[in-house]
Amino acid sequence: MVTAIELNSVGKSFESGKETIEVIRDIALSVEEGRFVCVVGPSGCGKTTLLRMMCGLLQPTKGTVLVKGKPPDPKKNRFGVIFQEDSLLPWKTVLDNVKFGLEVTRNKGNINSIAREFITMVGLRGFEDYYPHQISGGMKKRVAIARAMAVDPEIILMDEPFADLDAQTRQILQKELLGVWSRFNKTVIFITHNVDEAVFLGQDIVVLTKRPASVKATVNVELEYPRARLSPPFISYREKILKYLQEEITEL
Amino acid sequence: MERIDQVKGILLGVLSLTVFFFIWQLIAWSLNSPFLPGPYEVIKAFVRISTMGDIDGYTLPSHSLTSIYRVALGFGFAGLTAIPLGVFMGLKSSVRSLSTPIIEPIRFIPPIAWIPLSIILLSGLWRYIFLIWIGAFFPILLNTIAGVKRTSPVLVDMAKTFGADSSTITSRIVFPSALPEIMSGLRVGLGVGWMCIVAAEMIGGDPEGLGRLIIKYANLLQIDVVIVGMIAIGIIGLVLNYGILTVEKRLFKWRVEVKA
Numbered sequence: 001m002v003t004a005i006e007l008n009s010v011g012k013s014f015e016s017g018k019e020t021i022e023v024i025r026d027i028a029l030s031v032e033e034g035r036f037v038c039v040v041g042p043s044g045c046g047k048t049t050l051l052r053m054m055c056g057l058l059q060p061t062k063g064t065v066l067v068k069g070k071p072p073d074p075k076k077n078r079f080g081v082i083f084q085e086d087s088l089l090p091w092k093t094v095l096d097n098v099k100f101g102l103e104v105t106r107n108k109g110n111i112n113s114i115a116r117e118f119i120t121m122v123g124l125r126g127f128e129d130y131y132p133h134q135i136s137g138g139m140k141k142r143v144a145i146a147r148a149m150a151v152d153p154e155i156i157l158m159d160e161p162f163a164d165l166d167a168q169t170r171q172i173l174q175k176e177l178l179g180v181w182s183r184f185n186k187t188v189i190f191i192t193h194n195v196d197e198a199v200f201l202g203q204d205i206v207v208l209t210k211r212p213a214s215v216k217a218t219v220n221v222e223l224e225y226p227r228a229r230l231s232p233p234f235i236s237y238r239e240k241i242l243k244y245l246q247e248e249i250t251e252l
Numbered sequence: 253m254e255r256i257d258q259v260k261g262i263l264l265g266v267l268s269l270t271v272f273f274f275i276w277q278l279i280a281w282s283l284n285s286p287f288l289p290g291p292y293e294v295i296k297a298f299v300r301i302s303t304m305g306d307i308d309g310y311t312l313p314s315h316s317l318t319s320i321y322r323v324a325l326g327f328g329f330a331g332l333t334a335i336p337l338g339v340f341m342g343l344k345s346s347v348r349s350l351s352t353p354i355i356e357p358i359r360f361i362p363p364i365a366w367i368p369l370s371i372i373l374l375s376g377l378w379r380y381i382f383l384i385w386i387g388a389f390f391p392i393l394l395n396t397i398a399g400v401k402r403t404s405p406v407l408v409d410m411a412k413t414f415g416a417d418s419s420t421i422t423s424r425i426v427f428p429s430a431l432p433e434i435m436s437g438l439r440v441g442l443g444v445g446w447m448c449i450v451a452a453e454m455i456g457g458d459p460e461g462l463g464r465l466i467i468k469y470a471n472l473l474q475i476d477v478v479i480v481g482m483i484a485i486g487i488i489g490l491v492l493n494y495g496i497l498t499v500e501k502r503l504f505k506w507r508v509e510v511k512a
Contacts (some may be wrong), residue, residue: 055413074415081413085406091428091506100424104414131506151496 004068004155004187005054006053011062011212012049023049026063027211031204036181036188038198040150040241041208042248047191049211051159054189067155077155078105080148080186083159086140088132093144094119095128101147118146121180123220138169142176149180156181156188162197174200180190199237200227207244217244259397289476297476305467306477310458316484319449319462325377326384326452334389334441335434338396339427348397359390363448367455383452388409388445395437399430432504439496446489462488 012024023046031037041047052058053065056079057084067077088097098115107114119128122142130138141161150158162170170190174197181188188214194197198205205219221237273291280290289297302312338503363386368381376459403426454461462481469477 051411057409057412074413075417076415078415079413081410083406083410085404087406087410089407089425089428091365091431091504101414104411104416104420104424133506157413 002033002068003030003066004035005029005031005189007054007063008066009063010050010053010060010065012046012053012058012146012244013061013212024053024060025214027214028206029206029215031187031189033187034185035203036178036190036201037204037206038190038192038202038209039206040192040195040198040245042210042245043193045211046213047193047206047208048159049082050208051157051189053190054155055081057156061234078151078153080151080153082141082144082156082158082161084147084163086132088140088143088147090132093131094124094135096149097132097143098147101151105151107151107245110188110209114150115146118150119143121149121235122146122176136169137165139171141173145177149184149186151184153186156186156191156207158188158190158211160192163194164194175226177201182225195231195238195241198241199234200229202232205241207241210248216248277460285461287473287475289479294479297474298480298483299382301465301477301480305448306465307472308468310460310465312465312480312484315462315465315481316488318458318460319453319485320488321385322377322452322456322461323442323446323449324378326381326448327388327442329381330385330388330392330441330445331438333345334437335384335396338393338434338437339400339422341393341429342397342400342430343422343426355390355393363451367451372456373475378465380452380456383455384445384448388441391440391444392434395431395433395440398431399437400426402433403429432507434498435496435500435503439493439500442492442496443489446485446492449485 002206007027007029009025010027013020013022015064016203031101039047039050051059053060054072056074056077057090065072070076074100089100092100095112095115098119102111116125116128119125122145123178124142126140127135128138132143135143144161159162159239162173165173166248178201190198199221202221205221207216207219208214209216219237219241223233223237277290277292280288285355291301298312305311307313336352338461366383366386370382374382390507407425407429408421411425416424447496449461450463450466458465459468462485465483466478469475469481
């Protein structure tokens with residue numbers, strides 16, 4: 001198995017005036033190619049910081065982050081990052097938003113037809129000429145997924161992408177994401193604070209401690225897809241992870 | 253319903269103009285001064301200047317076009333200098349700190365105060381360009397800076413994760429997202445620049461231009477023509493502003509329209 005991402009005793013602190021805030025302490029993690037890994041942790045524990053280090057937006061203060069054996073560099077690697085906030089360009093149509101990633105990564109081939117293909121994949125055929133303000137929050141997320149997938153990323157990094165959506169839309173998008181993942185077999189790092197979401201999606205679930213965050217436990221979810229939310233094993237996985245998280249929260 | 257509201261709006265507009273002209277006429281009658289003409293005298297003067305021209309033979313349209321040309325040049329220079337500087341200042345806080353102590357006091361100096369210096373330093377068309385530039389520059393600059401600073405960080409991060417370099421981010425994220433603010437800066441700048449036309453033409457020396465028309469006839473104590481010049485400046489300013497507003501609306505359809 002090839003290792004997609006490797007974190008070796010990674011630490012990260014921020015300078016804020018005279019104070020130094022330690023956000024991440026000594027995280028070690030190794031993700032094999034093609035895995036779907038969920039990262040859960042108490043809110044404000046540094047999950048986003050971790051993700052930003054994985055795609056080279058931030059540099060670790062200690063340790064090393066390696067993507068396919070080298071420090072991540074968006075100019076060399078191809079990342080598909082999906083943010084919690086709306087990251088579509090409001091002045092561009094759905095089609096032009098999906099093309100944006102392809103243009104910036106200087107993708108070869110027919111950008112137009114690649115973009116259309118991925119818009120169709122996320123079920124937005126017919127909405128190519130709409131502007132972001134004309135479509136719903138769930139549709140915007142689908143556009144963001146299409147934009148990320150279109151560049152044929154080595155790794156998909158998702159930072160609580162469905163947190164702002166209503167429960168139904170959230171569950172639909174979770175299913176769709178699993179469909180996309182099984183079709184392209186990409187490595188996915190999915191950050192969430194929602195335990196139900198993590199157990200539904202992840203092959204491995206990494207539970208982080210409160211700040212400064214380190215790995216509290218790694219849980220391998222041995223359930224077939226699609227997972228039934230009400231099945232006893234699903235619920236026991238949920239309870240196991242909730243227990244880990246509760247320990248962190250009550251210690252506050 | 254909307255149709256009825258529109259008609260109502262137009263009727264109210266006509267009504268307020270009628271009342272305005274009526275009061276004006278009333279004041280003119282009651283003062284009975286040769287220096288305060290009523291609307292009728294002004295309309296006569298308007299027709300006279302438009303068709304036969306002024307004492308130098310220039311008609312109102314040619315005065316207007318000359319002024320518009322000068323303002324267009326000054327405004328063009330203002331846009332070409334203020335937008336790049338504004339983007340630069342918006343992006344780099346060090347540039348902002350360096351330039352603020354110089355720019356902030358200068359922007360409170362009224363264009364008229366620059367007249368003596370521009371007479372000494374500049375000549376010909378450059379005097380007009382400079383005075384209009386001074387008026388139009390700051391609204392454009394300040395709006396550009398504000399627009400650039402308001403760029404959503406998540407859009408910048410998004411572009412970075414695709415490997416965009418800083419020039420791509422500036423041209424494809426920062427500039428387009430600041431464009432609505434830049435446009436409203438241009439609109440305000442054009443308005444202020446246009447209002448500087450009288451000051452600019454006070455020192456220009458040429459016999460043509462709306463500001464010059466006003467000054468010429470003020471010296472002759474023919475106030476009817478002065479008012480014709482004032483009204484022409486007002487109406488052209490209104491049309492210019494409306495023109496840019498229309499462009500803004502077309503260009504920024506993607507901005508969610510907030511209905512009052």
